[in-house]
Amino acid sequence: MSVLAPSHPLGAPAGRLRVAILGCTGSIGTQALDVCRQHADRLEVVALTAHARTAELVAAAREFGVARVGVTDPAHAHDAALADLPEHTTCLIGPDAAVELACAEDVDCVLVAIVGAAGLAASAAVLETDKRLALANKESLVVGGDLLMPRVRPGQLIPVDSEHAAIFQCYQGESAAQAHAIWLTCSGGPFFGRTREELSRVTPAEALAHPTWNMGAKITIDSATLMNKGLERIEAMHLFGVDMEFIRIVIQRQSKIHSMVEYDDGSVIAHLGASDMRIPIQYAFSYPDRWSTPAPRVDFRTLGSLDFAAPDAETFRCLALAEQAGRTRGTLPCVMNAANEVAVSAFLAGACSFTDIDAIVERCMDAHTVEPVQSLEQLADVDAWARRTAEHMLAAR
Template sequence: MSSCDEGVQTSVRGARDASGAGVSAAARGARRRVVVLGSTGSIGTQTLDVIAQHADRLEAVGLAVFGSVDALGRQAREFGVRHLAVGDERLAGDARCDDLAAWCAAAPEGTFGTGGAAVVDLVRLPEVDVVVNALVGEAGMRASYEALAAGKVLALANKESLVVAGDLIMPLAAELDARRRAEGLAPAFGPAGALMPIDSEHGAIYQCLLGEDPREVTRLWVTASGGPFRGRTRDELSAITPAQALAHPTWNMGAKISIDSSTLMNKGLEVIEAHHLFAMPYDQIEVVVQPQSAIHSMVEFADGSVKAHLGTTDMRIPIQFALSYPERWGAPVRPMDFRTLGTLEFAAPDVDTFRCLALARHAGAVGGTLPCAMNAANEVAVAAFLAEECPYLGIAACVEAVMDAHEREGVQRVEGLDQLEAVDAWSREAARAWVRAHGA
């Protein structure tokens, strides 16, 4: 099996940890039991909508948020979930958390906790088949690692897991792939995998690769809408406000990812993810602007043929595929009507104006701990921009300054989560210092 073949082994079907029953949800004829990390965010709420639409096949058994306690309570009661976690440990004494703890305690085996460790504990629950990681930022990295280490299928929407820790996450997924095959848990045809991408772009590439020989792939085309500022010059971007940057033209997303989309950092992160997911060299991964967002990505083959994945701009489609694979269930949204689509446009991204894409590609090509430093600096810079403490163009400037400083100090080979968390902490402080010195 080639390295590329191993890289595309991403699948869903319930996998139990080594000490568990070793029987998938599909094999039991039971519903797949799902933990949703980041359940009140954009991906999380849409995941729960898919679960509600397919209640005969899916069941939510655990929910985690950072600080949205009220919304978590409403979800827990609607879906009857008795395993809950709140990531913000400062809320440990909050009366609302006490109420949730009492709700969970009313069930014989219910659990409730606060802090990052409590969130990670949910992925280790013995009854869990699938973990949907929709946490935002570096916080989701350890949860992804521990989900795979526990033998759970990982449906991944947290970009930072692969951007920062891809060198650690992908070997774990490959090990679980092999175990699933050995235990007869893999589908009869197609990838076996433990890791299923929820991103529309990577889900599209995944589906285009089904049934294909990875050795015959010559290029991955990652599509981008171009964001709300497509075609503008750097001068025109100098006075951009958070409200303007949050107004994405085609997708409804959370604040952080909306800003990343506007700077094209989102595409840079997706290039790094694609490199890890599909074991594809960076010089065979291209970004193309497709403003209608109708084409979610494409795969080019040795004979010049190109497969494109098209569909409605609604994340419930890739979410459902991540949860239903290898089956396809009834559409969770109205399918696209190609008679009304109109035209399809394509253009090269403007990497001079939108520097973040080039910075991310550089970080990925260098590898090691540089993507970690880049990601941490971007999170800090985006938060500062949203708080009106940093100008829009300052986001890329801050990221570049931190990356340069990290390269001067020496990029390290990735060896473990503790190391990455230390680099992340250093990079965040360096980014905050830059914002204090150069911010608005």
């Protein structure tokens, strides 16, 4: 199944679209709330979840008057901030809270903005319903694409990652069978042009200084290592039903071209616009319509230039590791993703170097015996094994 099957979008009621935002306190979640704020006549927020930032969750619940919220980290079940929830608001606690809220009858569209592999269960649950899935959690498809994509109904899944939203739009009105290649754009991150030796000395603060996008810490580090682009390449493989060779990565430093599709006749259709995640978030809610922009417009008369370059997979080893995982498939992408999450956390905590991230991921991948993907339970076990293995490798350094 591909997201390109033509159909009327699921979860598209005649009135306001009733939205659940899973991960409402993160970068994507807060920007989604801003879209809902700007289009209150079209969007109704009915459910919200957060992992640990309960004060922000409560503030959003009060502003939007939601009926249900969820706190997925049980350690925050008794946070004092939760006492300020509106009287009518129900609060669910625990890792299953996101799944339960997503499946509620009064939800039309679920934005999965949870960071990391934790979003997989929620994405899978939504696909068992007739709700629209606005997917901003690339790890769901990286880890479980072989399980999730066969469950996608025509018009049900709308990608939110800026690149995949761009590709999705570049296919609109065209024949996917006549596409020649997908050009997946990449800013190059803050260390474009650095050597491997220079990368070994970078600090978390330097790595968090992304040149064009405002994102959460984990995704920003992934963008600095280029793992994010490797994950996105695997995600695109699943979303658009193509192989890895069909998807070509190109550095586009200004982040104004969000991706392109090249067709058999040599024509290339590109998606251009502001570097603002509110635009693809809004499109996932409005599809197939287009609403007034939530972001400043680009004046192409003052942009200056658009630069392109090839990625350096020898220096940025995560790109090569992601390609290996994507070609191998099975449980290897799950291992790669879990090991990367552990290594990125260690780097942010000052427990390893920047180049240790890809080293840990590679060692975990080498230690794993790949199996075909069979179930969510199997992937949970593989994910846990990879995390333990990565933690032991970090401790043994």
